[in-house]
Amino acid sequence: xxxxxxxxxxxxxxxxxxxxxxxxxxxxxxxxxxxxxxxxxxxxxxxxxxxxxxxxxxxxxxxxxxxxxxxxxxxxxxxxxxxxxxxxxxxxxxxxxxxxxxxxxxxxxxxxxxxxxxxxxxxxxxxxxxxxxxxxxxxxxxxxxxxxxxxxxxxxxxxxxxxxxxxxxxxxxxxxxxxxxxxxxxxxxxxxxxxxxxxxxxxxxxxxxxxxxxxxxxxxxxxxxxxxxxxxxxxxxxxxxxxxxxxxxxxxxxxxxxxxxxxxxxxxxxxxxxxxxxxxxxxxxxxxxxxxxxxxxxxxxxxxxxxxx
Numbered sequence: 001x002x003x004x005x006x007x008x009x010x011x012x013x014x015x016x017x018x019x020x021x022x023x024x025x026x027x028x029x030x031x032x033x034x035x036x037x038x039x040x041x042x043x044x045x046x047x048x049x050x051x052x053x054x055x056x057x058x059x060x061x062x063x064x065x066x067x068x069x070x071x072x073x074x075x076x077x078x079x080x081x082x083x084x085x086x087x088x089x090x091x092x093x094x095x096x097x098x099x100x101x102x103x104x105x106x107x108x109x110x111x112x113x114x115x116x117x118x119x120x121x122x123x124x125x126x127x128x129x130x131x132x133x134x135x136x137x138x139x140x141x142x143x144x145x146x147x148x149x150x151x152x153x154x155x156x157x158x159x160x161x162x163x164x165x166x167x168x169x170x171x172x173x174x175x176x177x178x179x180x181x182x183x184x185x186x187x188x189x190x191x192x193x194x195x196x197x198x199x200x201x202x203x204x205x206x207x208x209x210x211x212x213x214x215x216x217x218x219x220x221x222x223x224x225x226x227x228x229x230x231x232x233x234x235x236x237x238x239x240x241x242x243x244x245x246x247x248x249x250x251x252x253x254x255x256x257x258x259x260x261x262x263x264x265x266x267x268x269x270x271x272x273x274x275x276x277x278x279x280x281x282x283x284x285x286x287x288x289x290x291x292x293x294x295x296x297x298x299x300x301x302x303x304x305x306x307x308x309x
Contacts, residue, residue, distance in 0.1 A: 047249045048108075048279060055289050058249050065251035070292035071244030072151035073299070075259060080240060080301040088236030089127040089258070089302075094135075094228045096120045101225035103207060107217035107279045108248065109287050112138035112207065114225065122228060124167050124188060127302055128241045128256065133167035133188045135228070136175065140164075142274045144285040146196050149271075151247050151288045152259055154193070159263060160271055161194035162288065163232065164247075179252045187246070187255045192232050195263035200270055203230040211273045217280055235260055237304035242297055247289045 046061070047053050058065040098114035105111075114135075116122065122135035141162045143149030150159035167188040172178050178186030200208075206224045213221045239260050245253040277284050 048281065049284075049286050049288070050281065058251065062249040062251055064245070064253065065249060067245065067251065067253050068295050069244055069253045069297060070251060071247045071255060071257060072153075072289060072291050073242065073244065073294050073297075074153045074156055074291045075240050075242075075299055077155055077240075077261075077301070080299045083300050083302050085127055085237065085302045087126045089129075089234075089239075090125050090236070091122070091234035092125070093120050093122045094234055096122070097227050098225045100222060101206075102220055102222050103210060103214055104220035105214040105217055105277055108284070110140045110207075110211065110214070110274065110277060112140075114228070123170075124190070127236070127239075127258070128300065129188060131185065132170040134170055136166045136168050138163060138165050138228075138231075140274060141288045142271060142284075142286070143288060144275070146268060146271060149286070149288055150193050151291075152191060152193075152257075153291055154259075154261055159193040160196055161266060161274070163192045163194060163264065165190040165192075165228075165232070175246070178254055179246075179250060182252075182254070184254055185256060188258065189255055190258045190260070192260050193263040194266045194271075196271070197265035197267055199265075200267045201265050204266060204270055207231070208270045208273050211277060215276060215278050217278060232264060235262075237302055240299055240301055242299045244292075244297075 047058055049055065055065075093116065096116060098116050101112070101114045103110055103112050114122075123132055124135070125132045141149060141151050141164070143158075143160065146160045148158045148160070150162035151164075152162065166175060167190070168175060168178055169183060169186050169188075172181065172183060172186055175187055203226075206226055210221060210223045213219070239258055241256065241258045243253075244255050244257050245251045246255055275283060275285055
């Protein structure tokens with residue numbers, strides 16, 4: 001039988017307390033618990049993309065989806081208002097590897113999340129933004145064939161997939177909180193088109209090779225972690241931006257969209273694995289909302305002043 005003296009017990013307790021204090025210094029615990037509890041799914045929505053509950057029905061339960069400033073849109077490049085920004089987009093900490101990383105299936109899409117310390121958390125500022133925005137997650141949209149799947153279109157051209165990087169304004173914990181607050185500038189979503197290339201994109205390996213593990217809706221698994229810069233290249237100029245909405249219910253008009261026209265490569269076999277992800281109704285073959293009317297909104301093209309000389 002093991003016996004411990006009072007002194008030994010005090011040393012053990014002190015050691016445990018010291019470890020806890022050190023971890024508290026390293027990690028931002030409130031942010032950690034927020035990360036664990038908050039995913040992109042706002043409350044549990046009964047929406048989908050098929051005929052019975054598709055985008056044409058959303059307005060019945062989510063009135064904001066019939067609003068004037070909805071997303072996605074078609075970007076007509078020749079009509080974009082050209083702007084030479086006073087400062088470039090600034091991507092901070094996107095080259096930092098996270099402490100952990102997960103992918104999840106919320107029944108509508110694949111969600112990529114990461115956990116960093118408070119001092120190494122990825123953030124975005126500059127360009128059209130007047131505040132600092134913290135990375136929240138990455139979402140994927142796809143279609144039933146390699147000719148469609150992106151939500152936005154560029155001169156009416158569709159891409160097989162779209163990758164959306166969601167950010168929330170500093171001080172707001174999640175997209176759900178931004179919706180609840182009605183924060184008009186609460187969310188920034190940076191969007192990349194994915195274009196078919198015959199060779200696999202090795203930078204997507206950690207995601208694609210684990211998709212089979214989240215086939216069922218509501219599933220979530222840890223994957224080998226990597227810097228976010230592996231799956232996209234940060235840019236500081238030559239992009240489109242406009243004011244819009246979340247592209248899924250409740251479709252709140254609180255989003256600044258930033259759309260990069262240079263596409264990321266992905267192979268047919270990699271795209272095919274996304275189509276095996278299931279909702280409660282079966283495989284998700286399409287999870288993109290149709291383009292919405294631009295109405296009187298301007299789309300801006302933030303160009304590099306040197307790129308057109």
